[in-house]
Structures are given as structure tokens and as C-alpha cells.
Amino acid sequence: xxxxxxxxxxxxxxxxxxxxxxxxxxxxxxxxxxxxxxxxxxxxxxxxxxxxxxxxxxxxxxxxxxxxxxxxxxxxxxxxxxxxxxxxxxxxxxxxxxxxxxxxxxxxxxxxxxxxxxxxxxxxxxxxxxxxxxxxxxxxxxxxxxxxxxxxxxxxxxxxxxxxxxxxxxxxxxxxxxxxxxxxxxxxxxxxxxxxxxxxxxxxxxxxxxxxxxxxxxxxxxxxxxxxxxxxxxxxxxxxxxxxxxxxxxxxxxxxxxxxxxxxxxxxxxxxxxxxxxxxxxxxxxxxxxxxxxxxxxxxxxxxxxxxxxxxxxxxxxxxxxxxxxx
Amino acid sequence: xxxxxxxxxxxxxxxxxxxxxxxxxxxxxxxxxxxxxxxxxxxxxxxxxxxxxxxxxxxxxxxxxxxxxxxxxxxxxxxxxxxxxxxxxxxxxxxxxxxxxxxxxxxxxxxxxxxxxxxxxxxxxxxxxxxxxxxxxxxxxxxxxxxxxxxxxxxxxxxxxxxxxxxxxxxxxxxxxxxxxxxxxxxxxxxxxxxxxxxxxxxxxxxxxxxxxxxxxxxxxxxxxxxxxxxxxxxxxxxxxxxxxxxxxxxxxxxxxxxxxxxxxxxxxxxxxxxxxxxxxxxxxxxxxxxxxxxxxxxxxxxxxxxxxxxxxxxxxxxxxxxxxxxxxxxxxxxxxxxxxxxxxxxxxxxxxxxxxxxxxxxxxxxxxxxxxxxxxxxxxxxxxxxxxxxxxxxxxxxxxxxxxxxxxxxxxxxxxxxxxxxxxxxxxxxxx
Numbered sequence: 001x002x003x004x005x006x007x008x009x010x011x012x013x014x015x016x017x018x019x020x021x022x023x024x025x026x027x028x029x030x031x032x033x034x035x036x037x038x039x040x041x042x043x044x045x046x047x048x049x050x051x052x053x054x055x056x057x058x059x060x061x062x063x064x065x066x067x068x069x070x071x072x073x074x075x076x077x078x079x080x081x082x083x084x085x086x087x088x089x090x091x092x093x094x095x096x097x098x099x100x101x102x103x104x105x106x107x108x109x110x111x112x113x114x115x116x117x118x119x120x121x122x123x124x125x126x127x128x129x130x131x132x133x134x135x136x137x138x139x140x141x142x143x144x145x146x147x148x149x150x151x152x153x154x155x156x157x158x159x160x161x162x163x164x165x166x167x168x169x170x171x172x173x174x175x176x177x178x179x180x181x182x183x184x185x186x187x188x189x190x191x192x193x194x195x196x197x198x199x200x201x202x203x204x205x206x207x208x209x210x211x212x213x214x215x216x217x218x219x220x221x222x223x224x225x226x227x228x229x230x231x232x233x234x235x236x237x238x239x240x241x242x243x244x245x246x247x248x249x250x251x252x253x254x255x256x257x258x259x260x261x262x263x264x265x266x267x268x269x270x271x272x273x274x275x276x277x278x279x280x281x282x283x284x285x286x287x288x289x290x291x292x293x294x295x296x297x298x299x300x301x302x303x304x305x306x307x308x309x310x311x312x313x314x315x316x317x318x319x320x321x322x323x324x325x326x327x
Numbered sequence: 328x329x330x331x332x333x334x335x336x337x338x339x340x341x342x343x344x345x346x347x348x349x350x351x352x353x354x355x356x357x358x359x360x361x362x363x364x365x366x367x368x369x370x371x372x373x374x375x376x377x378x379x380x381x382x383x384x385x386x387x388x389x390x391x392x393x394x395x396x397x398x399x400x401x402x403x404x405x406x407x408x409x410x411x412x413x414x415x416x417x418x419x420x421x422x423x424x425x426x427x428x429x430x431x432x433x434x435x436x437x438x439x440x441x442x443x444x445x446x447x448x449x450x451x452x453x454x455x456x457x458x459x460x461x462x463x464x465x466x467x468x469x470x471x472x473x474x475x476x477x478x479x480x481x482x483x484x485x486x487x488x489x490x491x492x493x494x495x496x497x498x499x500x501x502x503x504x505x506x507x508x509x510x511x512x513x514x515x516x517x518x519x520x521x522x523x524x525x526x527x528x529x530x531x532x533x534x535x536x537x538x539x540x541x542x543x544x545x546x547x548x549x550x551x552x553x554x555x556x557x558x559x560x561x562x563x564x565x566x567x568x569x570x571x572x573x574x575x576x577x578x579x580x581x582x583x584x585x586x587x588x589x590x591x592x593x594x595x596x597x598x599x600x601x602x603x604x605x606x607x608x609x610x611x612x613x614x615x616x617x618x619x620x621x622x623x624x625x626x627x628x629x630x631x632x633x634x635x636x637x638x639x640x641x642x643x644x645x646x647x648x649x650x651x652x653x654x655x656x657x658x659x660x661x662x663x664x665x666x667x668x669x670x671x672x673x674x675x676x677x678x679x680x681x682x683x684x685x686x687x688x689x690x691x692x693x694x695x696x697x698x699x700x701x702x703x704x705x706x707x708x709x710x711x712x713x714x715x716x717x718x719x720x721x722x723x724x725x726x727x728x729x730x731x732x733x734x735x736x737x738x739x740x741x742x743x744x745x746x747x748x749x750x751x752x753x754x755x756x757x758x759x760x
Contacts, residue, residue, distance in 0.1 A: 255486050255512055283489040286512040287505070325505050325513075 001182040009151035013158035027054040028080030064090035071113040081117035098167040099142030119171035130299035135268035138240035143167035149214035151181040156191030196243035202230030209260035220316035255286040287323040329404025369548035483510035577755035598751035600644035612698035627676035637663040690726040
């Protein structure tokens with residue numbers, strides 16, 4: 001195992017795939033000359049040249065469309081957005097073209113494209129820069145949504161995403177880029193899309209959390225352990241398709257569940273997983289499923305309000321206490 | 328014409344009476360003035376006479392049941408008379424009451440369940456404990472209990488329901504520890520333990536059944552009056568040790584000549600009566616707007632009977648001699664023990680003495696018997712070493728504790744009274760003056 005930063009793990013995945021398959025290329029704002037806004041693509045230009053590491057103008061809809069066209073024509077583009085908050089400008093290409101083309105053309109085409117970049121909030125960036133889009137894109141059929149929480153998952157899943165013949169949205173958190181973690185050195189390390197991981201075992205409660213929220217859940221679980229509560233943490237890693245079986249299995253063991261979701265409460269991952277749990281594990285529930293989400297309010301700029309807005313470990317502990325009937 | 332026999336008012340404070348015994352049964356012929364029943368009031372068991380001659384057509388109340396003042400106990404009339412009208416009247420009233428009660432309870436339940444229904448905050452979502460289940464989630468302090476809603480549905484988590492079904496446990500016999508009494512996994516697991524495993528493993532201590540005893544009218548009255556006294560009058564206590572040597576000698580000499588046996592208690596009653604005459608503040612009552620200094624000295628003596636406590640009163644104590652006090656006390660105590668004391672024999676006391684000396688109690692404090700200002704708690708006479716002229720010699724001592732209502736009697740006044748009592752008992756001859 002090698003200890004890598006999140007950004008290094010992603011870079012390794014891209015590098016390995018570009019090395020392996022010359023149809024793979026990367027494009028986006030500042031990915032080439034500047035070595036990437038978050039230095040994910042550092043050194044890529046030198047290694048692969050201008051034809052495969054392409055700087056684009058600030059025109060999300062435009063370069064997303066180029067990506068979709070390239071994919072339709074047999075290439076395997078990786079399109080980097082400086083943040084998924086800007087990718088709403090390209091939502092038409094992502095939702096209406098990339099994810100639907102195979103369906104609308106009767107399966108004649110593959111659209112092997114990966115849209116990737118930072119998701120959700122990074123700190124005091126205001127309401128328009130702080131939205132978590134994983135749940136929103138998961139609403140639409142025809143694409144996978146991945147939101148890994150650790151470098152190892154990021155590498156294995158991104159390699160899967162690049163090899164996938166359909167649209168994949170690969171979301172990263174700006175706050176995670178510097179985060180270090182052990183990454184498998186296995187040659188051609190692949191993690192299949194749609195497979196959740198039990199990241200911590202426990203008997204008392206299941207906490208479901210992915211992406212940045214996994215780290216919040218981990219903090220909460222550490223604290224809960226001191227109070228004698230063993231929390232099991234399931235990281236779905238892939239928001240869509242969601243590995244509900246692994247979650248259900250855990251809930252059958254613990255009988256209680258808290259879902260931590262970086263999105264707003266309405267219709268997100270928490271709502272979906274919560275519904276599926278009650279459908280498939282009703283007779284195993286000892287308490288109603290609870291969720292910890294953002295409030296139904298856009299991100300505030302003020303630091304103190306922002307801290308209040310973002311789910312934190314305290315809220316997770318509170319929710320766990322309520323489902324375990326501990327006051 | 329048939330008439331209802333109603334519960335009469337047998338004492339001033341009576342609100343209901345319990346039928347202690349029926350002397351008649353349905354079909355019996357009665358004459359005006361016949362005692363048809365014995366009724367337990369808050370003070371005594373009284374006899375209830377019938378006014379109208381006739382036949383007892385219907386007995387409406389079982390022995391041991393209470394009837395409110397004016398409530399129907401029985402129906403008397405001509406033999407064979409149709410009493411359905413009277414019965415209906417009675418029945419309707421009762422069932423009407425029942426309905427009202429039910430309605431009230433239903434309302435209560437409703438209001439209790441109000442506010443516990445979960446509300447989803449459109450802005451905060453589920454964050455900050457807004458889930459319906461968590462609102463009362465595990466709040467400590469709420470007693471665990473199983474509650475079913477108005478439709479009789481028992482609240483249980485799906486898991487608990489499934490577990491109970493698998494194990495054949497009746498949910499209604501499980502008490503829930505979750506919010507609003509929801510039965511959860513833990514409750515089912517623990518239920519199994521308590522009902523099965525533990526009972527099987529434990530050595531056989533068959534659990535003895537607890538018994539719930541009906542509260543008698545007398546016990547209710549005692550509870551009410553003593554609570555009122557203790558909670559409303561500020562009590563304070565003073566204890567004094569009395570040399571009983573002289574009193575014992577005096578009692579021995581008195582009993583040589585007296586045809587009635589004089590007890591220590593009689594001597595104490597007499598001593599108190601004298602002291603009360605000299606300390607009118609102690610012989611007083613707090614009347615809220617005035618303090619009443621009683622003209623008479625009427626001493627009540629607490630008598631323990633099986634059902635509780637009675638306080639027959641010896642009136643004009645200070646004017647009666649020991650023989651009179653003795654025989655009167657005996658008579659009243661006997662009536663009290665047989666529950667034949669009449670209310671007037673328990674009324675009008677100005678001071679009370681409670682003596683537990685015969686039980687070997689050294690000293691204790693008593694609760695004032697309202698509307699008295701004070702009560703004297705008398706302990707046992709003990710053999711104690713006393714120092715006399717520089718030498719330790721055997722002596723006889725008795726501790727008495729005066730409980731006083733501070734609204735009327737202050738510390739010094741209580742002390743002065745106690746000192747007079749002591750002087751009387753230590754110099755019994757002074758009682759003759």
C-alpha cells in the first residue's frame with residue numbers, strides 16, 4: 001500500500017487509464033498549462049501532450065458538448081469541471097445528451113464519458129458554489145454517480161468509471177484533495193461501480209454516509225464508541241446505482257439507521273435509502289430511520305452560519321441517540 | 328308508595344358513608360325506627376334507622392361500598408310494588424356519571440397525545456431532532472409504560488412486533504420503554520428474560536402477592552386531617568425530661584385507696600389540665616383571623632385501634648378529679664376500640680396527649696390534632712442513673728415532647744408550659760391545690 005493524497009490517487013487512475021488506452025483524454029478549464037485548478041492533472045500535459053490534455057475556455061456547456069460528441073465518435077473523454085456547481089451550465093449536455101443518447105438511439109451508441117470535479121461546498125464560497133449535486137444527477141436514468149470518500153476508493157472507482165461505456169459523474173470534494181490515505185498498489189486496481197463498503201463494523205446502529213459526509217460520520221462514530229455505542233458505517237461510494245443490499249444487510253444486524261447526506265433533505269440519497277430500508281427491512285427496524293442533511297436553505301456565506309448549516313458530527317450523534325433510544 | 332332510603336349525614340365532615348353491614352335483606356319487613364344498616368363514616372360506625380315502615384324491596388349497595396351523602400342505599404315500600412321507575416332513575420343517574428367519566432378520560436388522553444405528533448420542519452428538515460419519533464426519544468424520567476391509543480393499538484417498533492410474534496409474546500403484556508411507550512427490541516428481549524430464563528434459573532422464591540387494601544373512611548379522615556395539620560401549621564418541638572419518682576409514689580398511694588385504678592396517663596392528663604389553665608395560650612386555636620383562647624380545658628387522648636387512631640375527649644379536665652378522669656378515659660377508650668364513639672365524644676378538644684410509653688418508646692414527636700395549638704407526646708418511664716448529692720443513684724425519668732403551632736405558641740411559652748407540667752408531675756401534691 002502506498003500513502004497518497006486524494007488528488008494523487010485520482011491522477012494515478014487517469015494516468016494509468018490514459019497509458020493503457022490511447023482513446024482516453026482529459027479536457028477542462030486549466031487542466032493543461034496550469035496543471036489543473038486543484039493540481040489533479042499535474043504533469044499530464046508534459047507526459048501526454050496537447051492532443052490528450054486539453055485546456056478549454058470557460059464554457060461549460062460548450063466543452064461538455066465536445067466531450068459528448070467525442071464519446072459518440074469512439075473516444076473516451078474525461079471532462080473536468082472546476083466544480084459541479086458550474087456544471088449546471090452544462091446540465092443539458094449531461095442530462096439530455098450524455099445520459100440519454102444510448103436510449104434514444106436504440107442502443108446503437110456507447111457514451112463512455114466521465115464528468116468529474118469537486119462537488120458541494122468547500123467553505124465560505126456562498127450559495128452558488130456550495131451545492132451537492134450527486135443526488136440530483138442520480139435522479140436521471142442512464143448515468144452513474146460516484147462520490148468516493150477515500151483515496152483508495154477514488155482510484156479504483158475512477159478507473160472503473162473511465163472504462164465504463166456509459167456516462168459517469170465522478171464527484172470529489174475540494175476539501176478532500178489533500179486528504180491522505182493508503183491506496184492499493186495492486187496492478188490495474190479496479191473497484192466495481194455500485195458496490196458499497198462496510199468501513200467500520202458495529203452492532204448498534206448503521207450510519208450511511210459517502211463523500212465528505214463519511215468523514216463526519218467517522219468522527220461521530222469515534223465519539224459514540226467512547227459512549228459505548230458501536231456504529232457500523234456503510235459508505236455506498238456509488239450514489240447511483242445504490243448498493244442497497246449492503247445497507248439492508250447492515251440494518252438487519254443493527255435494527256437502526258441514520259443516513260448522512262450532504263444534499264438538501266427533499267428527495268436526496270437519504271430519502272431514497274430511507275425509503276428502501278423501510279420497504280425491504282421493515283420487520284428489522286426498531287426505530288424510524290433518521291437522516292442528517294443540509295437544511296432546506298441555500299448555503300450562507302457567514303462563517304458561523306455556514307458551520308451551522310453543514311451537517312456535523314454532533315447532529316449525527318444526536319440522530320444516533322434518538323434511533324437507539326438513548327435520550 | 329315506594330321510597331328510596333338515602334345516605335344520611337351522620338357527622339359534620341362526612342361526605343360519603345361505607346355500608347359496614349346490612350341488618351336487613353330484600354323482602355324483610357321493617358318498622359319505622361328499625362336499624363337497617365351500620366354505616367362507617369370518617370369518624371365512627373353509626374346506625375342508620377328507617378323512617379317508613381314497609382318491606383325492603385331492593386338493596387342497592389353491597390357491604391363495603393361507599394355511598395355519597397343523599398345517595399340511594401335501598402328501596403322500601405309495599406310488597407310487590409313496581410319500583411322500576413325508582414330503579415331507572417337511580418340507574419340512569421349512575422350510568423350518566425359513568426359516561427361523563429369516560430368522556431373526561433378520553434379527552435384527557437387526547438390532550439396528552441397532542442403535541443407529540445411529529446412535525447417536519449420545512450427548513451431544517453430532519454436535522455436537530457425533528458423526527459416524530461425522536462421528539463420524546465428516550466427522554467429519561469418518563470416512566471416506561473405500554474400505551475395503546477384510542478383504538479387500542481399498541482405502539483411497537485416493527486422489529487419488536489415481529490419478535491413478539493415469533494416468540495408468541497402478547498404485546499399487551501410488554502411494557503415499552505421507547506418514546507410514548509413504544510415497545511422496542513430491548514423490551515422484548517428483557518421480557519423473555521424476566522418471564523423465562525431468570526425465573527427458571529432462580530431458586531424458587533415464589534413471589535408473594537401484594538395486596539391492595541381499600542382505604543377506610545377513618546384512614547381517609549386521618550390522612551386528610553393530619554396532612555392539613557402538618558402542612559398548614561408550622562410545628563416546632565420541645566422536649567423535657569421529667570423525674571417521675573414522686574409521681575410513681577403518689578400513684579401507688581392513690582391506687583391503695585381508689586376503687587378505680589389510676590394510670591400514669593391519668594396523672595399526666597391531670598397535670599396538663601392544670602398547666603393548660605395556667606397557660607391559656609397553649610389552650611388555644613388558630614382561627615385564621617383570631618386566636619381563640621378556650622374557656623374550657625378539654626383534653627383529647629389519642630387511642631390506637633386496629634383501623635387507625637381516635638381521639639376521645641375528656642371535657643373540663645381541670646375540674647375533674649383523677650378518679651373521674653380515669654373512669655371516663657377507660658370508658659371512652661373502650662367505646663373507641665369498639666368503634667362506638669359518637670362524633671360529639673370526639674369533638675371540642677383544646678389539647679391532645681399521645682402516650683406511647685406503654686410501647687417502650689423513649690421519646691417521639693406527634694402531629695398536632697387540629698384545631699389544637701399543641702400536642703404532648705409522652706414517652707416511657709425509664710430507669711436511669713442520676714446524680715444526687717454528688718452520687719450516682721437510680722432514678723426514674725420520663726421524656727415528653729410538646730409539638731406546638733408556632734402561629735400561636737412561641738418557644739418560650741411552650742417551655743414555660745412544659746415546666747409547669749414538670750413541676751406538677753414532680754410535686755404531685757401541687758395538683759391538689
